[in-house]
Amino acid sequence: MLAERPITPATLSRKDLPWQIKWDINTCTKCGRCTSVCPVNAIELGVFRKRDVKPPMGLSAKPTTEFSTFYGIRQRTDPAYACIGCAMCNMVCPNNAIEPSRQYDSTTLQFQNNRGGQPRTRGGRRNNSESLLDQIKFIRISMLTDPALDAGRHEFDVRTLLGRVLSPEAEIKCFRENGWKPPVREIYPLVIGGMSFGALSPNMWEGLQMGVAYLNEEMNMPVRICTGEGGCPPRLLRSRFLKYVILQIASGYFGWDEIIHAIPEMKEDPCAIEIKYGQGAKPGDGGLLMWYKVNKLIAAIRGVPSGVSLPSPPTHQTKYSIEEAVAKMIQSMSMAWGFRVPVYPKISASSTSLAVLNNLVRNPYAAGLAIDGEDGGTGAAYNVSMNHMGHPIASNLRDCYKALCVAGAQNEIPLIAGGGIGKHGNLAANAAALIMLGASMVQIGKYVMQAGAGCLGSEKDRCNVCNIGVCPKGITSQDPRVYRRLDPEKVAERVVDFYLSFDTELRKVIAPLGRSTSLPVGMSDALGISDKDAADRLDIKYVI
Secondary structure: OOOOOOOOOOOOOHHHOOEEEEEOOOOOOOOOHHHHHOOOOOEEEEEEEEEEEEOOOOOOOOOEEEEEEEEEEEEOOOHHHOOOOOOHHHHHOOOOOEEEEEOOOOOHHHHHHOEOOEOOEEOOOOOOOOOOHHHOEEOOOOOOOOOOOOOOOOOOOOOEEEEOOOOHHHHHHHHHHHOOOOOEEEEOOEEEOOOOEOOEOHHHHHHHHHHHHHHHHOOOOOOOEEOOOOOOOHHHHOOHHHHHEEEEEOOOOOOHHHHHHHHHHOOOOOOEEEEEOOOOOOOOOOOEEOHHHOOHHHHHHHOOOOOOOEEOOOOOOOOOOHHHHHHHHHHHHHHHOOOOOOEEEEEEOOOOHHHHHHHHHOOOOEOOEEEEOOOOOOOOEEHHHHHHOOOOHHHHHHHHHHHHHHHOOOOOOOEEEEOOOOOOOOHHHHHHHHHHHOOOEEEEOHHHHHHHHOOOOOOOOOOOOHHHOOOOOOOOOOOHHHHOOOOHHHHHHHHHHHHHHHHHHHHHHHHHHOOOOOOOOOOHHHEEEOOHHHHHHHOOEEOO
16 A cells, blocks of 8 residues: 655655655564664654445445545655655565655756755755766777786786876986975775765764775785865874875865874875866866755864855965966965875866866976866765866866877876766776776775665665765764764775775776786777767777
């Protein structure tokens, strides 16, 4: 039996909601677990009145009507409490008596969501299931032309360099003229992208840090993790594990007072400094941590009052040109750590990426360029930004790499690609394709949440409430009652497992190329695609 709610001017029909709750009266025991765990209060305990018509007992008798009352579960039809399809109700139900079902793509809810003058904000990725990266094939296979390599037994150098890589002659010249040489880090090519302490729950953040530390110290995999905007706990800044961390500074400068004060007490230098100018979730806009998630701990680390939203400006204040941003930010951050730490900017993929890159080529302090494609998440973003703004990562990365080749700097400045990698679970294949298109390394965010902690979000607008602090898994919530569901040690274990799986699959891809001493960066002749326009745009082979 399906529970219904009367239609009033403030509600929609349940049929107008994209996610509908199916409830079985015969197996439900009314335990209340489903209503207690629903993150958006989409279901509630209701009282139902049922009308039964009894047939007449004889020829002259008339039918009789009886009414009975019973309790059950019903779905709320107010747009503010629309079901998000997370299926937490089904997970906790002992009798499998309830589940969400997506019948069709309803647009009615989209019209009703914009209420009170506040556009809807969403965490997650675009509601688009397409992925160009999944269409790319690896077509160059070493048979008799090159030595064949065994992915299981051959030794591979699956590492890359982060930092300005100069020739020996240029490095000596730089040292003689400036008294320093650009710092370079040897790291694993899969980086955990910026997700802040605040955006993620304490348990999730701790689990990620534990997993990264284990990979480095026990598995000899130099994996790095970016803090995102918002600083990090003081104990991490003063620990030896800081060398596995990339510190991000964004236009809001949240948490940077704590970082600057900790510099004299740091036992290790951070791996790098990332200056965020843009992100894939909302290109051209600053970061935003909504007030739901700014508790006393987050407020103390960021140096702000608790319970207020924390928007970052669209750009770093007092910097109005590329040259000024490079001079003031990249050089000053290099000076803060005595020119021992690589410093690079992160931008949203756009048609202006080439202009940024050309300026970085001329500046000796720039250690690379991170580009975040249009499929990047999971920050709080307007629907219009999430779904209609940004540039696909593959073509933008390819343009930048070809520009580096023209300037003769393709082996000098590393490109870091992100946004939609592993969107459909094909992480190793997507990463290998981007590396062959010109990336020295790739960064991931939502994939870590999905693989490392069981995130329920999808590209069909399932769940995707990362921004309002009601994450049913406790991944992006600051409510202790919710994030206690997440075991940091289990998160660390799963992070290690998926990195080992990625490493195995990446070796399977690069082994047939006959490459073992270095990553196949820019090896585009190994790629093919059945889309003629895409092949011409990316300058790879057209195959059918």
